[in-house]
Amino acid sequence: MTPLTLSAEGVCFTHRRRAPWLLEAVSLALGSDEVVGLRGPSGAGKTTLARILAGLLRPQRGTVGFSEPRRRDTSCHRVQLVTQHPVHAMNPRWRIADVLAEPVSALNASADREQILAGLVDPGWLDRFPHEVSGGQLQRVNLARALLADPDFLIADEITASLDAVTQARIWRLLLERARERGIGVLVISHDDALLKVVCDRVLDLGDGGVI
Numbered sequence: 722m723t724p725l726t727l728s729a730e731g732v733c734f735t736h737r738r739r740a741p742w743l744l745e746a747v748s749l750a751l752g753s754d755e756v757v758g759l760r761g762p763s764g765a766g767k768t769t770l771a772r773i774l775a776g777l778l779r780p781q782r783g784t785v786g787f788s789e790p791r792r793r794d795t796s797c798h799r800v801q802l803v804t805q806h807p808v809h810a811m812n813p814r815w816r817i818a819d820v821l822a823e824p825v826s827a828l829n830a831s832a833d834r835e836q837i838l839a840g841l842v843d844p845g846w847l848d849r850f851p852h853e854v855s856g857g858q859l860q861r862v863n864l865a866r867a868l869l870a871d872p873d874f875l876i877a878d879e880i881t882a883s884l885d886a887v888t889q890a891r892i893w894r895l896l897l898e899r900a901r902e903r904g905i906g907v908l909v910i911s912h913d914d915a916l917l918k919v920v921c922d923r924v925l926d927l928g929d930g931g932v933i
């Protein structure tokens with residue numbers, strides 16, 4: 722199958738009216754067969770760009786789009802955004818089992834679902850609420866939820882920044898294996914150059930002034 726592309730063309734964005742652009746004429750393309758890094762100084766707009774690519778913010782100028790309509794049977798957004806603090810991404814009143822039941826996709830009825838869960842989630846956590854598991858455990862649940870949505874693209878925004886080395890390695894191994902098998906394009910946002918070097922096919926720099 723030919724890879725899909727998620728692209729941004731000439732994206733300009735500012736959070737505040739009449740302020741200078743945070744992102745100015747940013748263009749990039751991410752293929753569904755690649756893992757691309759995005760780095761840049763603190764405040765350069767990496768998270769903002771991630772939210773634009775995930776459809777959570779609309780750019781004031783420019784466009785974000787896909788090379789083809791969706792092929793997968795999923796009710797979820799084609800771009801899943803996973804961030805550093807999973808606790809903010811979950812309903813605190815839902816048990817982990819409910820969090821993981823939320824994405825509705827063709828994976829629900831397949832062995833893939835079991836494979837994702839077996840690799841990332843301990844069955845003992847399913848009964849618990851998000852605040853009753855550790856940060857690293859909750860990040861594994863968060864990633865499992867994103868993969869169960871069967872996305873075409875996944876944006877990983879500092880997802881392992883506050884985790885120990887063993888948990889980091891486990892999360893990246895699972896994510897990269899799954900991305901390769903399923904043809905999920907991954908954008909990795911990180912300040913960790915060593916990590917970017919290991920996991921990415923290529924790395925983009927977002928400079929001050931939001932120019933790639």
Ligand SMILES: Nc1ncnc2c1ncn2[C@@H]1O[C@H](COP(=O)(O)OP(=O)(O)OP(=O)(O)O)[C@@H](O)[C@H]1O
Pocket residue numbers: 736737743761762763764765766767768769770
């Ligand atoms: N909702 C918002 N409203 C107003 N300003 C915002 C908002 N979100 C982010 N900003 C500002 O936009 C700028 C870019 O923030 P962003 O989080 O995108 O940068 P970043 O490159 O991801 O930074 P870091 O590497 O520190 O995570 C910062 O100056 C930030 O204060």
